[in-house]
Amino acid sequence: MEISRPNETTFLIGRIDPVLAELMRRIVPSADPGDSEKANARIFSSPTDEVEEERFFQDWQELVQPELAKLFQSSIEIVEGDLKKMRSNPATGEATLSLPSDHLEAWIHGLNQARLVLTERFQLHEEDLEADPPPANDPRSFMQLQLHMYAYLQELFLRLLERR
Amino acid sequence: MTETVVEQETKDSTAVDVPWNVVVHNDPVTLMAYVTHVFQTVFGFGRERAEKHMMEVHNLGKSILWTGARERAEAYVEQLHGYQLLCTLEKSL
Numbered sequence: 001m002e003i004s005r006p007n008e009t010t011f012l013i014g015r016i017d018p019v020l021a022e023l024m025r026r027i028v029p030s031a032d033p034g035d036s037e038k039a040n041a042r043i044f045s046s047p048t049d050e051v052e053e054e055r056f057f058q059d060w061q062e063l064v065q066p067e068l069a070k071l072f073q074s075s076i077e078i079v080e081g082d083l084k085k086m087r088s089n090p091a092t093g094e095a096t097l098s099l100p101s102d103h104l105e106a107w108i109h110g111l112n113q114a115r116l117v118l119t120e121r122f123q124l125h126e127e128d129l130e131a132d133p134p135p136a137n138d139p140r141s142f143m144q145l146q147l148h149m150y151a152y153l154q155e156l157f158l159r160l161l162e163r164r
Numbered sequence: 165m166t167e168t169v170v171e172q173e174t175k176d177s178t179a180v181d182v183p184w185n186v187v188v189h190n191d192p193v194t195l196m197a198y199v200t201h202v203f204q205t206v207f208g209f210g211r212e213r214a215e216k217h218m219m220e221v222h223n224l225g226k227s228i229l230w231t232g233a234r235e236r237a238e239a240y241v242e243q244l245h246g247y248q249l250l251c252t253l254e255k256s257l
Contacts, residue, residue, distance in 0.1 A: 047241050048253050056238075056253070064242055071246050112198055112248055119193045151195055158197050 003160070011099045011160055018093035021086065023149045028080045030146065031114040039120040043113060044068065072113060078106035101164045104157050111154040115147055183256040184237035186230040190221050191250050202247045203229065206240065231256050 002014045016024070033039035047060050082103055088095045099107070118124070122143050188199075196218055203214035207229060220227035230240050237253055244251035 043248055045245070045248075045250050047238075047245060047251065050254065053253070064245070068242075068245055072248075108198065108201075109247070112194065115193055116248060147193075154195055155197055158201055161201070 003156075009101050011101060011104075013097045013099060014094075016086075016095040016097060018088070018095070020149055021088060021093075021095035023146055024086070024095075024097070024153070025083060026146065027110055027114050027150070028076055028083070030118050030150075031076055031110055033117050033121070036117070036121045038123075039117045042116050042120045043072065072109070075106040075109040076113070078103050079110040082107070101160070104161045104164065108154055108157050108161070111150045111157070115150050115154075118143060118147060182234070183231050184234050185228045185254045185256045186237050186240045186244070187226050187228055187252050187254050188217070188221050188244060189226045189250040189252065194249065196222060198247075199249065202244065202249060206243050206247070 001016055001020070004012045004014070006012050033043055044065055046057060047064075048057055082097065082099060086095050086097045122140070124140065124143060124147070188203075199218045199221065200211065200214045203209050203217050204211065207214075209217070217227045217229060229244075230237065234253075241251050241253045
């Protein structure tokens with residue numbers, strides 16, 4: 001992977017490995033909680049643990065949660081739009097992504113959501129995240145790779161954000 | 165324990181308002197660097213202070229990020245949920 005900055009407002013990420021490029025194309029579907037109760041409960045977690053705050057919780061669900069859903073969706077749409085413009089070199093399979101610097105926050109957010117949703121949907125536990133990779137034929141091995149690559153991208157984009 | 169931001173209230177508002185804590189809870193999936201970034205963004209902390217709170221969340225399971233009036237505490241909780249952190253509003257003891 002090569003990162004350059006053709007101008008003040010854009011990062012150009014070139015020579016993206018084909019496997020990583022494919023995983024990047026899966027960010028948007030991976031971040032979708034669908035009808036998974038656990039994934040929805042995680043990204044729309046409760047703002048209170050106190051029983052007497054039931055009214056606050058109801059107001060939150062009615063007023064705040066829809067706004068949060070819009071906010072999350074807006075990040076995903078930005079990621080989706082940038083990915084549509086990602087181009088692959090037919091000879092090498094390597095991809096190039098042009099990333100406006102003001103989209104970095106949305107990417108960081110989208111990657112975070114994808115990691116949270118994947119973990120809940122596939123019921124991965126803390127030990128799965130830290131453990132050695134499972135055997136190649138174990139479906140969790142692909143999920144682990146996906147989670148690790150998204151973490152790598154998130155950290156990379158956080159560093160780019162500091163240079164913005 | 166990491167220093168928590170405590171809002172300076174006037175005498176009048178202190179008399180009627182119970183202080184509220186903005187508490188962030190540990191989540192093994194969310195990256196430490198991301199949590200630090202969020203604390204810097206939302207509370208305007210310097211890196212060192214943000215990292216102290218992040219480590220408190222990581223090591224102790226939670227950290228009180230802010231204490232003060234209910235309305236502002238709710239606004240912080242909403243902001244932190246916007247970053248998908250596990251965050252709750254709790255009465256300060």
